[in-house]
Amino acid sequence: MKAFNESISVARVLERLDQYLARKDYAAAERHLNYWMAEAELISDKRSMVTIANEQIGFYRKQGMKEQAFSASEKALALAEEVGLGGSITMGTTLINAATACKAFGEAEKALPLYEKAKEIYQMRLSPDDRRMGGLYNNMALALKDLGQLDESMDMFRMAIKVMEKVSGGELEVAITYCNMADLYAQNGSSDNILPCLRKAFELISTDSLNRDGYYAFVCEKCAPIFGFYGLQEQENELSERARIIYEGA
Numbered sequence: 231m232k233a234f235n236e237s238i239s240v241a242r243v244l245e246r247l248d249q250y251l252a253r254k255d256y257a258a259a260e261r262h263l264n265y266w267m268a269e270a271e272l273i274s275d276k277r278s279m280v281t282i283a284n285e286q287i288g289f290y291r292k293q294g295m296k297e298q299a300f301s302a303s304e305k306a307l308a309l310a311e312e313v314g315l316g317g318s319i320t321m322g323t324t325l326i327n328a329a330t331a332c333k334a335f336g337e338a339e340k341a342l343p344l345y346e347k348a349k350e351i352y353q354m355r356l357s358p359d360d361r362r363m364g365g366l367y368n369n370m371a372l373a374l375k376d377l378g379q380l381d382e383s384m385d386m387f388r389m390a391i392k393v394m395e396k397v398s399g400g401e402l403e404v405a406i407t408y409c410n411m412a413d414l415y416a417q418n419g420s421s422d423n424i425l426p427c428l429r430k431a432f433e434l435i436s437t438d439s440l441n442r443d444g445y446y447a448f449v450c451e452k453c454a455p456i457f458g459f460y461g462l463q464e465q466e467n468e469l470s471e472r473a474r475i476i477y478e479g480a
Contacts, residue, residue, distance in 0.1 A: 237275045238266060240282075247285060252444035254477060259289060280309045280320065287327040296335045303328035322351035323362070330369055338376035345370045361400060364393035368407050375410075380418045387411050402449045405434035409456045416460075424460055432457070432465050447476035 243266045250259035263286050270278040283306035290299035306324045315321045329344035345366065352363055371386030390407045394400035408431035415423040431453065440446060450473040458466035 236273050238270055238273070238278050240278050243278075243282065244285070248444060252447075252477065256289075256293060260293075263289060276309055276313045280306055280313065280315065280324065283309060284324055284327050287331050291331045291334045296331075299331040299335070303331050317351060317354075319351065319355050319362075322348040322355065322366075325351070326366055326369060329373070333369070333373045333376065336376075338373040341373045342370070342377065345373060359393055359396050361394060361397040361403065364390045364397065364400065364403055364407075367393065368403070368410065371407075371414075372410060375414055375417065380414060383414055384411070384418075387414065399440065401434040401437045401440060402446065405431040405453065406449060408434070409453050412456065412460065425462075428457055428460060428462060428465070432462075432469075435469065442472070442476055444476065447473040450476075 243262070247259055247262055250256070250262060263282060267279060267282045267286070270276075270282060283302050286302035287299055287306060290296075290302060307328055310316065310318075310321045310324050315324075325344045325348035329341040329348065332338065332341035332344065348366060349370070352360075352366055356363055367386045367390035371383045371390065374380075374383035374386060387407050387410060391404055394403040394407070397403075408427045412424045412427040412431075415421065415427065435449065435453065450469040454466045454469035454473070457463075457469065
């Protein structure tokens with residue numbers, strides 16, 4: 231049995247998780263997370279438990295498993311407080327993950343206060359040009375959009391782009407934001423702005439210097455249907471093919 235004061239290697243846990251996700255072996259990914267959560271609990275490695283619980287939130291959100299995602303959110307937030315991480319960047323990230331799960335399952339009204347708390351922490355702890363600020367603004371914009379606060383949502387999308395345009399390798403995040411803005415323009419009746427947003431997004435996704443890795447495939451797969459929905463089938467097919475090639479090579 232492991233000594234009480236040992237800790238697990240979170241970096242190795244996450245590396246293996248990425249490998250499962252790149253192969254779309256979601257059953258193995260879930261088993262992997264549950265196994266290492268149990269191991270961390272066994273040795274009372276609560277900081278590692280926070281990290282793993284955060285990964286579980288994202289995993290279950292993407293798998294559409296609401297109850298499990300909310301349970302992981304509650305666990306992560308409680309653990310973060312318990313180990314003294316309140317007000318830390320880790321707590322900010324945990325709040326964002328919990329909020330994003332709420333938003334994904336149609337509870338944007340619960341998500342927004344969590345995003346606001348995270349913003350307070352991030353603005354105290356991070357540079358205004360930190361890529362994590364851009365991600366927060368983009369997520370907040372989506373929650374505001376769901377709540378019908380369209381002007382506020384557009385402002386947040388623009389803030390996200392302003393940050394991510396300054397970040398090295400931020401093209402994919404900016405592309406995602408432009409895709410989100412296209413949907414917002416459709417919602418507020420500004421249809422003339424939809425295609426320019428999508429063309430800009432495709433250009434950014436096609437940046438030659440980007441690594442064609444699992445995250446790149448994820449973005450391609452996520453954005454492809456948006457292009458198809460607005461009549462850009464060629465771009466949809468191209469992005470889907472890029473994702474397929476990466477996943478099959480993993």
